[in-house]
Amino acid sequence: MQLALFLIFGGLAVAGALNLLFQRHPINSALSLVVVMMSLAVLYWSLGAEFLAASQVIVYSGAIMVFFVFVIMLLNAGEEERTTGSRAAYLVGFPGAAAIFCLLSFVFLSERKALGYTNIGGYLNHVTSNISEISTLLFTKLLLPFEVTSILILVAILGAVVLARKEQ
């Protein structure tokens, strides 16, 4: 079950990410990013993070990506054109990304034994659900950071309104 979920949705996530890379039109990239986020939500769920799976769907694919699609439609963005800068970017981009991937996977594979295996649904103590454990921690020990994020969002709203306003 866990292996099947991982293979299907991991493959879907990688396919979506590669599609984002190779599509020329931004709306195609945005929709393939939605696929990546939805399959990551399933993977979160299989790792025992039900709350995060739900908020991944609601916040990321529901709010942020819809916002991206709105902006793409608002600015009427067309296909990206190739310029001289893009050749240099190809020369740097692919080897750089490959180097990062090789480094990361080398570290992870060499620590494979110590990292262990996953169990579907997670190990959190039997009775308490994941959501109650998160909320208890969030509203007791981490109350101050939680309240500070609300100020952050308020500042972001004001900033977005000021930046996107038409200048007189």
Place this chain on the structure above:
Amino acid sequence: MSLQVPIAAYLILAAVLFSTGVAAFLIKRNLITIFMSIELMLNAVNLTFVAFAHMWHQVSGQIFVFFVMVVAAAEAAVGLAIIIAIFRTRQTLNVDQIDLMKS
């Protein structure tokens, strides 16, 4: 007993997604697509957080992901507002043509 997936497999999946995000960030020429590849990298890092939270049987990693999501939402709002402002002054989204802070 069903087959188990090693934590390293999740971490390598996250590494694949992250390096795809890096490649897209460097190769793409459209401002909005570049911004989307940043979101892809954030998602890849979130996956490693959740995998490690699973490994240590604690929720601290999941709470960190929650905060990352909040910051990503705020960042998307401000970033897209900046993109709209840039498009108003330049009439283009190509990063090769947006090379000055002032128009």
